[in-house]
Each structure stands twice: as structure tokens, then as C-alpha cells.
Amino acid sequence: MKSSTGGNAGSAPPPPEAGKASDLKVRMLSALILGPLVLAAVWAGGWTLRALLAATALLALNEWLRMVAQDRLATALPAGLAAVIVVLGVHVALGPAIAMLAAFALAGVVTATAGMGRWLVGFGVPYVAAGVLALDWLREAPEAGLALFLFVLLTVWATDIGAYAAGRSIGGPRLAPRISPKKTWAGLLGGVVASGLAGLGVAVAAGAASPLLALLVGACTAVVAQAGDLFESAVKRRFDIKDSGRLIPGHGGLLDRIDGLLVAAPVLALFHATAGVWLRWW
Template identity: 65%
Template structure:
């Protein structure tokens, strides 16, 4: 659920006509998707869960296509089962048990799929399921679930936009040149600033107890989201693949769009359930 701009292009040179056209396609795709996503987030409940499960199933399918295996069909089926089992466990037994089930499916998928990189293959279902657990847990908070979900999602969107803008306008030293050559430190800082402001705005509108703390948490969420982005980029670079898929015109695959959110959401959920509760930040 990333925004229409991508931190991977943070320090790219001025775009030629072809790339400008691609940017327009990405913006149009985002404009089509955004109302659907926001409507489901607003509705919550099983409407949102249906969207989250659909996105998670597509994401693990892309992961299985990305990481080689000797039994691809078995890897697909076990990965899908892991996603569904994680959500069912979350609803029935809570987040702790759901994380345990997601971790168990690392082994299940690795054994089912086989191959030289079977452990990495199994990690994919944990990576995606953990994001699903975090997002559903945030939205399911009885009093402030909608605000917390929007806080997480908009902070990640703002991270991508801020990183893109700062990287293009400032440039400078590369963040992780061996993994994602176009990312810069300026882009990361720009993403943190943008995410902090977005988080602060949501906190103010929601009437959070400590909006300034919400600003700091959102800024740190930008770092976590960039880490998720770099993780997927490292896997794609390992197999010399540009995009995880071609589902979304101008954007690539669903995994390319939600890689940062998959990591940022569970980290935010953990913070809210522990330190956040202790300091009454929201």
C-alpha cells in the first residue's frame, strides 16, 4: 500500500519522456487503488480482512515466484495456508499465538517447497503473515483502531513520497549502494521528516494524548519501513529481478508496494501494546 512514488527512485536523474509516462501510469494506478483501500480501511471488520488476506495471498505468491524452489505448487499451497492460518489464529487466540503459527510455517514452507534457498522461501510466509497480523491487530483496537491503522499506512506513504522528493532534489551519499543503488541518506531523512509530519497530523486529528511523541514514532517507522524495502530489494537483487510481479500497472507487484508496511505495521503494533501503553501515547 505504498504511495505512487517509490523511495527506490530517490536519487534518480531527471526522467526522459518514457519514464515520465511511467510515472503518470503509477499515479493513475494509485488514484484507482487508493479509494478502494481507504473504503475498506474505513469499513474495517471482514471487509478489510478480505482485502488484507487477498493482498497477503498475492504477496506470498510473488515471493514463491521470486525465490526458486523444487516444488513450486507445494510452496504456493503451504504459503497460502500459512497466511490463512495466521489470521484465523489471530482472531481465535490472539496475536502471540498467531506469530507462533506464522513462524512455524517457515519450516512448513521450506520443507514443502525445497530447493537450495528453502529457508529464505519459508521466511516469505512469515514476513507477509507478520504484516497481516500487525495490520489487522491495529485496526481491531476497539476505540482507536481506525486512527492507528491510518497512522501506520499514511506514515509509510509519506516515507516514500518524502524519500523520493529529498533524494531527487538533494542526492548525496548512497544509503545501501550494493542493495538499492538509488537510495540516499538524504532520501531516508526526507522520508523520516515526511512520515513524522504525517503521523503528527493524524495524531492531532485523532486527539492523541501525545502528538509530539507520535511524530517521533512515525519518524522511526520510516526507518523500519525503509528496512523492509531494503530487505525485499536485497532478495530481488540476489535473483537479478527488477519487480516482484506485474500486477499493478507502473508499480510492479503487490509485494513491491507493501514491503515497507509489512515490517512497519507489526513493529508499531508491538510498540503500541507495550511501551505505548505504558506512556499512554495515544
């Protein structure tokens, strides 16, 4: 029986430091397991990677709809997942540009299943599709596909790590206190530096034409990735949700892990296909 002064030692909650250390261990273990699997699929490319990207798209949209559709989930979920499958098929058959047109068209259909005023429900289709199609397009780019995919993947990872390290060690003014109270300007700067260095490292290893320009692109990628992170945080705050799901132990949902990548990948793909051509950055 517990005493009136606080109970026995076995029932006492662990100190906050122990909880944080335990959570960090779980996060690291998840990363050590999933990271090599993802990199192996990226290295293989082709249909191995496309299968992973298709699964990613379906899981991410599932989490998105569970956040924003809520009471209309029974009709929005099958419509949304079917839309993503159609978009992926169009991408394979006709390419990413036509696939994105299909994604926006089908977004209207999915929105209609939840009510025309609930545009966030349908927006999930082009939101997820843009990131996944861009990743596939980057990997399939002639000659430099693997390097470009690794560039966006590693710079986004470096952004998260650099932002976490700088934010925890330096602290300071909040970046967007109403959206994500834990993010700081120091964290953003740490992410920019880490991402730029990661981009430089990939460029040097790949023999890119302009490693210094790659460093600047990597730094810009960090800003874009952080914007993607803040966007998802704003959506979660609107619906009073802490994590998009519980798929990855210690990390939350899949969408929580790839929110920056879903935005950074299409931006990098557009840059590489347009300004990147005459800049000869790669």
C-alpha cells in the same frame, strides 16, 4: 524500409524524459484508483478490511514464493498459500500471538517442500503474516483503531513520497549502493521528515494524548519502513529480479508496494502494546 542512418522518425525510441513522464502518469493513475479503495476498506473495518488483508496476504506470498522458490514452486506455492489461510483462521479464532506461533511452525513445513537449506521459502509465511496480522490488530484496537491504522499507513506512504522527492531533488551519497543503488541518505532524511509530519497530522486530527511523541514515532516508522524496503530489495537482487510482480501498473508487484508496511506495522503494534502503554503516546 529503414535507412542505414537510423530509420524513420516513427521508429525512433522516445527520449528518456518522455518515458519517465509516462511511467509517472501510470504510477499516479494506479495510486488514484487503488488509494481510495484501500482507504474505504480501512474506514469500514471489520470483515471488509479482513477480506482485503486476506487477499493481500495471499497475493504477497504468491509473489514472494515466485521470487525465492523458483524450481520448487509447484510444491512450495500450494503449501505456502495453505499455511497463510491456516494462520489467518487461527488469528480470527485465537488471536495474533497464537497465529504467529502457527506461522513460524508452518514456515518449517513450507521450507521442507523446497529443501531445508532454502529457508527464505518458508520465511515468507511469518514475514507476510506478521504485517497483515499487525494491521488487523491495530484496526481492531479499542477506541483508537482507525487512527492507529491510518497512522501506520499514512506514515509509510509519506516515507515513500518524501524519500522519492528528496532523493530526486537533492541526490548525494547512496544509502545502500549494493542493495538499492537509487536510494540516498537525503532520500532517507526526506522520508523521515515527511513521515514525522504525517504522524503528527494524524495524531492532531485524532486528538492523541501526545502529538509531539507521535511525530517522533512517525519519524522512527520511516526508518523501519526503509529497512523493510531494503530487505525486499536485497532478496530481489539475490535472485536477480527487478520487480516482485506486475500486478500494479507502474508500480510492479504488490510486494513492491507494501514491503515497508509489512515491517512497520508489526513494529508499531509491538510498540503500542508495550512501551506505548506507559508512554501514553495515544
